[in-house]
Amino acid sequence: MSATYTIRLISASATYTLRNKVLRPGRPVSECYFSGDDSEGSFHLGVFNDEKLIGVASFIKNSNPFFDHLIQYQLRGMAVLPDFKGKGFGSLLLKEAESKIKREHQDPFLWFNARVTATDFYQKHGYECYGKRFEVSGVCEHIVMFKHLKSKKSLKNETT
Ligand SMILES: CC(C)(COP(=O)(O)OP(=O)(O)OC[C@H]1O[C@@H](n2cnc3c(N)ncnc32)[C@H](O)[C@@H]1OP(=O)(O)O)[C@@H](O)C(=O)NCCC(=O)NCCS
Structure with a gap:
């Protein structure tokens, strides 16, 4: 991996072009505006290589009714430019x-x-699948995945 990368918080609108290139190529960029992008608590990360945005991921404050956890985030729009895939940026x-x-x-x-x-x-990052696969119309087959991100504090509580 290049040593000149940085990760920064970016705006929702800064993710759209890259989302479009990687996740909805050839489709209107408006298909890459996601519900909750600008909601309070949502945030977006960009990875830059020599000031070029090469990867994005968005974390939307959104609860899935299948899970009963109080604090839930939904990952959306995880995308790394093709030339930079497989180099650890995701x-x-x-x-x-x-x-x-x-x-x-x-x-x-x-x-x-x-x-x-x-x-x-x-799965390499400890996420598990939940339920059955389903088709997202015009995109591809998907499946729900999840991970309980235990804080150090709660891990400590469990062992005492
Ligand atoms: C999926 C994606 C975000 C991963 O980012 P990345 O920078 O390529 O991934 P990394 O280089 O950090 O890979 C980490 C590990 O996962 C593996 N990996 C990455 N993408 C993979 C894939 N699609 N299938 C299987 N393994 C994959 C890598 O080989 C690597 O394995 P290693 O640690 O044993 O070497 C990126 O490949 C991408 O943008 N893909 C196209 C869009 C997409 O599918 N987004 C996800 C939507 S849910």
């Missing part, structure tokens, strides 16, 4: 977001509708 985005969420909340929970083609990536 992992960096995910780890940075997990750390931020754990710093700010006790026992948070992260879930998302994962493309089935990306489940191995998420």
